[in-house]
Amino acid sequence: MQRFGPRFQSPGARFGWGVLLAWAGFWLLMLAVGVQENHRNGGRDAWRPFVDYGSAALVATAVAVWQVREAARFDALRPEPMRWFGRLAAWLPPVALVYVGALYALRHAIYALAGSHYRHEPWGEVFLYETVKFSIFYVLFAGVHFGLRSYQAWHAERLRTAHQANLARQAQLAQLTQQLHPHFLFNALNTVSSLIHSDPDLADTLLTRFAALLRAATDAGGRPAQSLDEELELLEAYAQIMTQRFADRVEIQWEIDRDARACQLPTLGLQPLLENCFRHVVERRRRVTHIVVRARRVNAELRVEIEDDGELLVEPVIHGVGLRNLKERLHAMHGERARLTLSPRAEGGLTVRVELPCAC
Numbered sequence: 001m002q003r004f005g006p007r008f009q010s011p012g013a014r015f016g017w018g019v020l021l022a023w024a025g026f027w028l029l030m031l032a033v034g035v036q037e038n039h040r041n042g043g044r045d046a047w048r049p050f051v052d053y054g055s056a057a058l059v060a061t062a063v064a065v066w067q068v069r070e071a072a073r074f075d076a077l078r079p080e081p082m083r084w085f086g087r088l089a090a091w092l093p094p095v096a097l098v099y100v101g102a103l104y105a106l107r108h109a110i111y112a113l114a115g116s117h118y119r120h121e122p123w124g125e126v127f128l129y130e131t132v133k134f135s136i137f138y139v140l141f142a143g144v145h146f147g148l149r150s151y152q153a154w155h156a157e158r159l160r161t162a163h164q165a166n167l168a169r170q171a172q173l174a175q176l177t178q179q180l181h182p183h184f185l186f187n188a189l190n191t192v193s194s195l196i197h198s199d200p201d202l203a204d205t206l207l208t209r210f211a212a213l214l215r216a217a218t219d220a221g222g223r224p225a226q227s228l229d230e231e232l233e234l235l236e237a238y239a240q241i242m243t244q245r246f247a248d249r250v251e252i253q254w255e256i257d258r259d260a261r262a263c264q265l266p267t268l269g270l271q272p273l274l275e276n277c278f279r280h281v282v283e284r285r286r287r288v289t290h291i292v293v294r295a296r297r298v299n300a301e302l303r304v305e306i307e308d309d310g311e312l313l314v315e316p317v318i319h320g321v322g323l324r325n326l327k328e329r330l331h332a333m334h335g336e337r338a339r340l341t342l343s344p345r346a347e348g349g350l351t352v353r354v355e356l357p358c359a360c
Helices: 005-009 011-040 048-073 081-089 092-113 123-193 200-221 228-245 271-280 320-337
Strands: 225-227 250-256 264-266 289-298 301-308 339-344 350-357
Touching: 011 048, 048 081, 048 092, 048 123, 081 123, 092 123, 123 200, 123 228, 200 228, 225 228, 228 250, 228 264, 228 271, 228 289, 264 320, 271 289, 271 301, 271 320, 271 350, 320 339, 320 350
Parallel strands: 250 289
Antiparallel strands: 225 264, 289 301, 301 350, 339 350
16 A cells, blocks of 8 residues: 555545546436436336446547547647647547447447347437537537646646745755855954964864864755754854853853754854854953843744844944845745844843744
8 A cells, every 4th residue: 555655645646536536426427317217217127227328438438538648649739729629629520430339339239148129219310419419528528628637737837836946945045055154164264363373272272173163064054954953053162162262251141942942944044143243242342241142932933042232333234244144044944934133232232133933
């Protein structure tokens, strides 16, 4: 069962089974009408309706299968319905003759095997009546068939479009992630290089930690998104490097809710937020700067905040490679459901807030 399960569960397979069930239901309904009519006329030879409608169902199914296969040969004409119907209508006269001939030959054979004789009107009347009835059936089925093929083509095109959009979205996320690496690399190396002459031992320690951080960031950079828990490992490694340089000028407090750690967010998305605190606040102040990294899950949303208590001289705006990159990545992943906002704190400093759906 597992071997065939995925196939039967696909939308195309479900659609095909739906058409087959509708076709079978139609002929069962016709058979029920025939049985009821035979019963009203006396009910003799109860098997006759089964032969009459069963043979009609058999031959009509063969014609329907042929029509489906024939129509597939000129599927390119589907955008031009008149030409599509014209090609199919050209087969109507010969197919009608084959249908009537096969139908009555089958009935005569079955009746003969049952030891009976199949009586009907003269052949001229039979061919006229059955041809008109078959033509109506043929045209109606062609219309239904055209509608079904058009729907399947529309559905397939919709799936292709969605798949292409998803591939483009993944490519965009990967590109944006890779754009962040040179910026991150430059700033971290600049921090280490500034200590090479003034404090070689500390520079060596920071370089070792930076190498470990770079390996982790490179591995994570292949994924457009990762869990908050994995993101915090990189962020804490970056914070260790920066606090070594500004050991007496910065304090970092971590307030992370446990149930928020599984939420997904852009890889290396929080690092530029913390980096801005060091570049625009810590480096420019002589007294201690307090930084708080906060993350919590509110219903189905992840909220991450990084705030500092520095002096805010102008209204903050989103600019620079890191923040602009993060804003674009958030929009690519979640559209309008994700937000990046910067707001001044009443007691001084700045709060950067990231809000996005919590996808685990």
